[in-house]
Amino acid sequence: MEIQVFGVRGLPLIRQGDDLPGMICELVAFEDGDILTVASSVYSKAKGLTRDLESIVPGADAVRIAGKTGEDPRFVQAVLDSSAAILLEDPFILSELPFGHIGVRAGVDHSNIEDGRVILLPPDPMAAAAEIRDAIDRISGRDVRVIITDTCGRAFRRGQTGIAIGWAGMTAIYDYRGDTDLFGHVLTITEEAVVDEIAAFANFVMGESHEGVPAVVFRNCHTWKGHDAVYFTPEEDIIRAALLKEHKKD
């Protein structure tokens, strides 16, 4: 069946305290099985997960790193405060967040918010996705699936793409191991990060700048079986290990 994808148009600028699921339900007639993707930035704004740079006193590490990256030391302090481990300090901070995601500047963002404030990633994006899913069920009676998206750079390739940081009603990975290919061979290693594939296209539909479409609905997508282990363990992660070795030499 044809898949339909549409942006949720007409949302106002989101402010702390806004009932985001309620506002979305006023604009979308959901059907069971729809996948709703929501930009983490609007979830965070609704929840007040922002910081005022004026209230931040940068520590010695933040001042030192800011001297290398040319950023505001208070912004760098916000990035360090959001990080569980630093993998790279410059030319940009690459860090691991407590929930497992590795990303640039810990996802701390000063775009699409008033000057002097930054938006943080939700500390528990899985719970955020579940919360939105439950709220939509309560309001509309529809069983939708939810992905919280962020944008992030990649290794080896220029440009950001949308990725999933939280999801509910689905698994992150479509696990094909044990399935057969067109010639009957058993697939032994194939795991597809479907939540990231959906989040990527959601980000394309959202746009990045002044277009203001922070939520996108996917209709008629198939379901899949799999698991949620999208983050490598430190032992599995070859690139994390190589970067940490380099970092320790500085």
Place this chain on the structure above:
Amino acid sequence: MEIQVFGVRGLPLIRQGDDLPGMICELVAFEDGDILTVASSVYSKAKGLTRDLESIVPGADAVRIAGKTGEDPRFVQAVLDSSAAILLEDPFILSELPFGHIGVRAGVDHSNIEDGRVILLPPDPMAAAAEIRDAIDRISGRDVRVIITDTCGRAFRRGQTGIAIGWAGMTAIYDYRGDTDLFGHVLTITEEAVVDEIAAFANFVMGESHEGVPAVVFRNCHTWKGHDAVYFTPEEDIIRAALLKEHKKD
């Protein structure tokens, strides 16, 4: 406007010499502006870009690496033959292809083909995309955009996703630099890898195993301005440099 996404269903197993654009045009009534995504594997099969493992004599490096990865030395030789630079030998070969892409096993694939054969990536996927685009224009008179997709693992996150290796009728990157955000701030660093975002969702629709949907059409997608510099230069690529340093220590 709502975006429609549909798999091209009904294609037979593709064989060398098949007129892939012609076969697709028999199944799809294209509209101007449609984006057609095609799995590199079917393009390569139609062009005979496959190798018979029996015809490959593995060299010393292939035998040595195969001893570490547990793979067939002839398969490893095919990977080395497709590679311009090796970044990692084990637990899997990560290499750079002549056209700039960095990927696992150089994209050499033994799934969805007869036993004893492997599928190679097209050596010039940009030309492949342009060729399909031109053929569809000739056959249907429609001005479509084309992306050649592959699947690839990522740093830091488990699972493969679809990526773009060739494109025609669009730029790889949507360059937002100079645009303004919702609050009027000029965006200075934002570049979005839109071809990869579209390829990712195409891969979700294609499926990986026996579903046999190697082409997907996107209708009503917006256009964008940007550039094609999706591959970092070696000087820009921090992670490539860190891996090469590790690799040289072996």
